[in-house]
Amino acid sequence: MPSTKVRISTILRYSVFAFACFSVSAFTQPLPTAAPACLTGAYRSPTGEIVTLTQRPGFPQTLLATDFSGRSGVFEVVGDGILRAAQDTDNPARLAGRLTYAGCQATSLDLQFSGADAQEWSRLPLRITRTRFMSGAVQLNGELIEPMAGGDKPPLFVLVHGSESSAAVDSNNHAFLMASQGVAAFVFDKRGTGASGGVYTQDFVLLAGDAAAAVGEARRLSAGRVGRVGLVGFSQGGWVAPLAALKAQADFLVVGYGVIGTPIEQDQWQVDYQLRQLGYGEDVIGKARTLTALAGNVAASDFRHGMPQLLRVKDKYADEPWLPKVDGQYTGTLLRGEVERARSESPQVIWHYDSLAVLRQLAIPQLWVFAQDDSVAPSAPTIARLNTLRRSGKNIEIAVFPQTDHGIRSFSVKPDGSRKYLAYAAGYDQLLADWMRQKPLSPEVQPRMLAAPAR
Numbered sequence: 001m002p003s004t005k006v007r008i009s010t011i012l013r014y015s016v017f018a019f020a021c022f023s024v025s026a027f028t029q030p031l032p033t034a035a036p037a038c039l040t041g042a043y044r045s046p047t048g049e050i051v052t053l054t055q056r057p058g059f060p061q062t063l064l065a066t067d068f069s070g071r072s073g074v075f076e077v078v079g080d081g082i083l084r085a086a087q088d089t090d091n092p093a094r095l096a097g098r099l100t101y102a103g104c105q106a107t108s109l110d111l112q113f114s115g116a117d118a119q120e121w122s123r124l125p126l127r128i129t130r131t132r133f134m135s136g137a138v139q140l141n142g143e144l145i146e147p148m149a150g151g152d153k154p155p156l157f158v159l160v161h162g163s164e165s166s167a168a169v170d171s172n173n174h175a176f177l178m179a180s181q182g183v184a185a186f187v188f189d190k191r192g193t194g195a196s197g198g199v200y201t202q203d204f205v206l207l208a209g210d211a212a213a214a215v216g217e218a219r220r221l222s223a224g225r226v227g228r229v230g231l232v233g234f235s236q237g238g239w240v241a242p243l244a245a246l247k248a249q250a251d252f253l254v255v256g257y258g259v260i261g262t263p264i265e266q267d268q269w270q271v272d273y274q275l276r277q278l279g280y281g282e283d284v285i286g287k288a289r290t291l292t293a294l295a296g297n298v299a300a301s302d303f304r305h306g307m308p309q310l311l312r313v314k315d316k317y318a319d320e321p322w323l324p325k326v327d328g329q330y331t332g333t334l335l336r337g338e339v340e341r342a343r344s345e346s347p348q349v350i351w352h353y354d355s356l357a358v359l360r361q362l363a364i365p366q367l368w369v370f371a372q373d374d375s376v377a378p379s380a381p382t383i384a385r386l387n388t389l390r391r392s393g394k395n396i397e398i399a400v401f402p403q404t405d406h407g408i409r410s411f412s413v414k415p416d417g418s419r420k421y422l423a424y425a426a427g428y429d430q431l432l433a434d435w436m437r438q439k440p441l442s443p444e445v446q447p448r449m450l451a452a453p454a455r
Contacts, residue, residue: 033077034060038104040170042180043111043121051095051111051121052176057166057194063099066173068180070410070424071095087114093410093423124148126179129221133188135213141195142188142214143169144221145179153227155436156184157254158214160244162235163202167194174232174429181433184226186218203348204239211244228252230364230436235377235406239263242358253366254432257374257406260359260382264296264351267329273378274327278417284322291317295331300351303334303343310334359389366396367435369408369428375419376406387453397435398450401425 035055040063042052051067056074063083066072073095075083081101088094097113112118127146132139147154159175161168167189175185191210192200201207211231219229230252233241238258245253259266271292272285290313298306314335317323326332333342368386370379383398390396405411408428411419427444434441441449 033080035063035075035077035083036101036104037170039063039101039109040176041126042124042176043109044124044180045111045119045121047119050124050177050180052173052180054173054176055171057171064171064173065095065099066177066424067095068177068429069426070428072173072423073097075099090412090420091422124180126176131217131221133213133217135191135210138191138198138210139196140188140191140198140210140214141167141169142186142217144184144186144218145175146184146222146225147179147182149182151182153225154182154184155228155230155252155438156186156218156222156226157230157232157252157436158186158211158218158244159188160207160211160231160233160237160241161190162237165193165200169194174432177429178433178436181430181437183433183436184222186214186221188214201348202236202346204236204243204350204353206348207240208243208247211240212247215244215248215250228436230254232256232432233258239353239355242355242362245364246358246361250364252364252436253362254369254436255366256369256432257371257377257379257408258368258382259377260355260385262352262354263329263346263349264299265381266377267296267299267331268292269378269381270376271326271328271331273375275322275325277375278322278325280322280325284320287317287320288322288326291326291335292328292331295328295334296351298334298339299330299342299346299349303339307334307339356385359394362394364395366394367399367432368396369399369431370401371404371406371408372400372402373404373411374406383450390452391455393455399431399445399448400450401428401448 037055039053040055042050044050051065053063053065056062056064062074062076064072065075071093073085075085078084083099085096087096099109099111101109108120108122110118111121125148127148129144131142133142159168159172168187169189172187175187178185189196191198228251230250231241231245232254234256238255241255242253268289271288275285275288294306294310294313298310326335330342386396386398401408403410404425405419408425410422410425412422414420430442431445
């Protein structure tokens, strides 16, 4: 989303190293061995389970393992050819265990997950094509991942990731999970990240141009081998992917936990949701909306005007207990006076972006997937607008996963009321793969699908 406010992900994505002392011995310690990037890919157990290994930008000593049930774990190098993933006693869904491999040329590796025997997991044969392509004057870095199994031509999707400023190539687990199910994926580093050129931005129109160029490159590289070509956008990608689909004349569109509304509306929806979760009623919500409206004016001016008006209203509510609880995408940041931080977190966002106007022009099949308890992009307003589009005849399907937050992640509630994120919802990745392959949805997922409204 605009300000990258999923702070847990932000903390995991970046690290800052500080030396507490400068003894000679500190400099003679061997540097940690980097996790082998050559292990990136998808693997199958003797009993048919799938696990993917992907890189973690900023954490070269680790690999992220993800399975199709939504569980994940971080494997860290502990020796030559050995990685371990620690258990999390507060997260039973965490993957933990030991991984050993014989070298980059090996076609399999040994995995022993906690509570199970070690098994030999075979690397799935995937066709991986690296490429560089142009979007205007900017060169972007991409990767095409294709299943090698025979049969019908697979669908192909171009990944449009969210507001994160990290690389996507070799680090997106969804791409390898989809490839394991017979869906081709094209992943690229957005401008200003990874091996792509340009400057990082959150300009949806510019990013949609990049994604449309990626569709063109994916079609060129996969010519004759794939069938339908579409886009899949997550979070902020829900603003970008529909416009890219329109520009590239895509065959389908998938959006995960996105927003139909302006970024300013999203901030207000988030503040509303957070205050309701804390037990505040509509009287407090109404007062908070005076703040989000003024904060929206500040955001729309690129955070250059309107702060005095916002702070005057803040002073009016200074003694109210709910005021310190106001957060949102940027309102809470502005109330704390952190104007430069708010601006830096949302470079070139189009604050009054009309995403609904774009969707009215799209005639392709669409799947939208939501977290019922999304604290970042509350889903109810977007679902209501999608239902209006469905009544007008748009081919749109909607899935809602209960007891999940942004990212379609399950969670538990800590004693202080905060959330601990556990795993992707069971059936989520299978839904994406089955829908793109136009296969019948599994019984596990069918209850998550919202019936079409009456016209």
